[in-house]
Amino acid sequence: MRNSMIWKKTALLLLCLIMTLTSFGCFGLVSNIDWERLFDEAEAYAREAAASEDNESNPSFPEGAEGLKYDQSKYIRYAYGLDMFSAEAFIADVNATYNIFLKDHLDHLSSHLGRGMMLELGYALSLFSPTFIRELVAEYEKHDASFIVELGDHNDFEYGITTWRRNLTIVLYHDRNPNRSGITAAVLTHELAHAAHFIIEEYIGEERSEREMTSFNGKLQYVEDMYDEVWRPDYHSFYFAYDYGMYDYYEDIATIMEWLVAEPDDMFERLSDHNYEALFGKAVYIRDIMYYYISDECSALFMPLYRAEEYREDAAA
Numbered sequence: 001m002r003n004s005m006i007w008k009k010t011a012l013l014l015l016c017l018i019m020t021l022t023s024f025g026c027f028g029l030v031s032n033i034d035w036e037r038l039f040d041e042a043e044a045y046a047r048e049a050a051a052s053e054d055n056e057s058n059p060s061f062p063e064g065a066e067g068l069k070y071d072q073s074k075y076i077r078y079a080y081g082l083d084m085f086s087a088e089a090f091i092a093d094v095n096a097t098y099n100i101f102l103k104d105h106l107d108h109l110s111s112h113l114g115r116g117m118m119l120e121l122g123y124a125l126s127l128f129s130p131t132f133i134r135e136l137v138a139e140y141e142k143h144d145a146s147f148i149v150e151l152g153d154h155n156d157f158e159y160g161i162t163t164w165r166r167n168l169t170i171v172l173y174h175d176r177n178p179n180r181s182g183i184t185a186a187v188l189t190h191e192l193a194h195a196a197h198f199i200i201e202e203y204i205g206e207e208r209s210e211r212e213m214t215s216f217n218g219k220l221q222y223v224e225d226m227y228d229e230v231w232r233p234d235y236h237s238f239y240f241a242y243d244y245g246m247y248d249y250y251e252d253i254a255t256i257m258e259w260l261v262a263e264p265d266d267m268f269e270r271l272s273d274h275n276y277e278a279l280f281g282k283a284v285y286i287r288d289i290m291y292y293y294i295s296d297e298c299s300a301l302f303m304p305l306y307r308a309e310e311y312r313e314d315a316a317a
Contacts, residue, residue, distance in 0.1 A: 098133040124185035131297035162194040186262035193257035213249040264304040271308035
């Protein structure tokens with residue numbers, strides 16, 4: 001039974017990687033994915049793997065998975081397949097693995113979209129790694145604050161929101177339209193970026209944080225609610241991940257981290273291009289402060305940046 005569960009988790013992780021690597025940028029399109037079929041395939045693979053006597057020493061991965069696993073090996077230090085066979089098991093495993101209190105009072109994870117949501121949340125957390133998240137949570141514990149992720153109801157104005165009052169609370173808002181749902185890997189990454197940024201400012205202060213981030217903008221200014229009106233992609237995309245990054249330096253940081261997950265191919269292309277030197281400098285700066293003040297165990301999140309750095313080095317050689 002124990003070996004069967006281990007291989008079920010392995011199969012789910014492989015499927016998660018395969019889906020995300022082949023359809024990056026589609027995290028919100030839950031309705032376009034046949035989750036039941038994918039989970040049936042995962043369970044079938046798990047049963048086959050558990051039945052093999054040589055599984056533990058020489059597993060036979062599904063077709064195509066070996067190459068994907070190899071390609072990821074330089075960047076992913078940790079990837080953990082959470083228990084996704086029930087909402088209760090998933091919530092308990094998130095707490096056991098990451099020390100996060102996941103709250104689902106509206107039973108989203110028990111709905112027909114629940115498994116897709118679990119894959120989204122699990123993927124985002126694995127990109128940060130258990131070590132990074134646990135150390136981030138530990139920083140809040142120093143302030144007597146719990147780390148809570150709530151799956152909320154519909155919100156016309158927000159995909160998600162992060163607040164630090166007594167506790168650090170991330171709320172991800174659900175929407176019946178999957179394209180408007182905030183219970184996705186990209187949105188959770190955005191909000192976790194805010195949570196990490198709050199702690200970093202406890203060390204360096206708001207003034208220094210804003211000054212250092214703004215230094216990459218040249219003459220450009222943050223414009224708050226005017227971001228949508230002033231955005232010119234043929235110019236501002238050299239500096240910002242997308243238009244909302246022009247709101248303020250908090251959103252500038254969070255949108256870059258979000259876009260590394262939501263649009264990794266786009267970010268790789270832009271970060272590889274010397275015309276995007278400002279955006280490249282921001283990505284390097286964000287990675288460095290995350291590593292220095294929180295933990296250096298989240299390299300998978302910055303995979304497009306690592307690829308771009310390698311590309312730049314090869315081009316310069």
